[in-house]
Amino acid sequence: MSFSVKQAVELLNQGIPVGMPTETVYGLAARIDLPESIKKIFLIKKRPFFDPLIVHVSNVNQAKTLSKEWSIICDELAKKFWPGPLTLVLKKSEQVNELISSGLETVGIRHPNHPLAQQLIEEVGCPLAAPSANRFGRTSPTTAQDVLEELGDQGIQTLDGGKCSVGIESTVLSVNLVLTQKSTSQQWQLRILRPGLITKKDIDGVLQKIGNYSWADQEAGSTLSSPGQMKHHYMPAIPLILVPEHMSEKQLALYVQQRLDQIPREFEGVKLHVPRKIEKIVELKLSEQAEIAARELYANLRKLAATKADIIYFRLFKSYQLDVWQALRDRLEKAASLKFTD
Ligand code: TXA
Numbered sequence: 001m002s003f004s005v006k007q008a009v010e011l012l013n014q015g016i017p018v019g020m021p022t023e024t025v026y027g028l029a030a031r032i033d034l035p036e037s038i039k040k041i042f043l044i045k046k047r048p049f050f051d052p053l054i055v056h057v058s059n060v061n062q063a064k065t066l067s068k069e070w071s072i073i074c075d076e077l078a079k080k081f082w083p084g085p086l087t088l089v090l091k092k093s094e095q096v097n098e099l100i101s102s103g104l105e106t107v108g109i110r111h112p113n114h115p116l117a118q119q120l121i122e123e124v125g126c127p128l129a130a131p132s133a134n135r136f137g138r139t140s141p142t143t144a145q146d147v148l149e150e151l152g153d154q155g156i157q158t159l160d161g162g163k164c165s166v167g168i169e170s171t172v173l174s175v176n177l178v179l180t181q182k183s184t185s186q187q188w189q190l191r192i193l194r195p196g197l198i199t200k201k202d203i204d205g206v207l208q209k210i211g212n213y214s215w216a217d218q219e220a221g222s223t224l225s226s227p228g229q230m231k232h233h234y235m236p237a238i239p240l241i242l243v244p245e246h247m248s249e250k251q252l253a254l255y256v257q258q259r260l261d262q263i264p265r266e267f268e269g270v271k272l273h274v275p276r277k278i279e280k281i282v283e284l285k286l287s288e289q290a291e292i293a294a295r296e297l298y299a300n301l302r303k304l305a306a307t308k309a310d311i312i313y314f315r316l317f318k319s320y321q322l323d324v325w326q327a328l329r330d331r332l333e334k335a336a337s338l339k340f341t342d
Pocket residue numbers: 022024025026027028051052053054085087089101104106107108110112130131132133168169170171172193194226227228229
């Protein structure tokens with residue numbers, strides 16, 4: 001018999017983390033009021049304690065209990081995008097254990113749009129902290145089977161909610177109250193810490209009518225790092241190489257062969273299998289429609305990593321530079337070991 005919500009609730013109440021489906025990627029969930037259980041999440045994932053966790057709620061009222069600075073900005077964003085793939089990073093309340101926020105003053109909060117996640121949080125009656133359910137630095141899981149492959153050896157049980165409909169992690173948005181002597185009303189500063197399906201433009205579309213906010217200085221298209229936003233992340237077990245659109249496989253094999261020494265065997269603690277000789281190469285293919293490509297990305301990467309090829313490559317086609325690809329660009333570039341440019 002498959003693992004039920006009732007069984008998942010029992011485990012969570014005993015302080016044992018469980019795999020939880022969401023619309024973005026699968027998470028490894030634990031009750032936020034059981035610090036030992038939160039600690040287990042870090043140990044199971046081999047995640048450094050400086051990388052904070054996102055807290056998942058089943059409604060806005062629950063979200064409000066987690067933050068000291070819930071504002072009209074948050075109300076509007078939640079009204080439009082929740083439940084959905086938007087995480088709000090806000091000043092935290094006392095309810096949030098410092099293990100969750102890695103000692104920061106803020107906490108990431110999200111209301112996931114998946115019926116099983118919502119049911120689970122409701123039945124537990126407590127928000128759930130959940131990072132993606134992969135070993136640290138690796139490709140995020142988008143099916144229950146992926147979680148089994150990532151964390152099954154640690155005895156993790158997972159609620160099977162099918163394939164994730166979004167496929168890449170939520171947009172992480174920091175909403176920060178700025179106090180200036182001149183200002184008589186509250187001013188908010190926004191910053192995208194991790195791009196996702198919901199873009200800056202989408203957010204502006206909702207907030208422009210309110211107006212008391214600005215975007216933190218940020219280079220166009222770039223993202224400022226948040227703790228744990230490493231340069232390399234989401235990596236498949238074999239090297240992923242980004243190549244110009246028209247490079248032939250033959251050219252590519254030669255090129256990579258000459259540069260094998262440049263591919264580190266380990267990135268920020270994540271081990272990578274680098275071959276001695278390039279014999280088998282496989283292409284990562286994605287839909288040209290960004291939303292569909294997002295759904296395919298991690299599943300395809302996993303499939304290709306399992307073929308035991310020496311390297312995976314991805315062609316940087318023209319529209320790759322367009323805004324709609326920003327979140328995918330972020331994931332692909334962090335997953336890649338090498339990038340060739342024309
Ligand atoms: O879609 C998602 O967000 C998935 C699903 C499971 O909800 N979760 C997820 O969690 O991707 P995780 O832990 O893999 O990534 C969370 C990211 C990390 O880069 C972390 O540094 C950032 O969010 N983050 C969390 N809390 C933060 C905070 N208080 N300040 C800044 N960044 C924060």
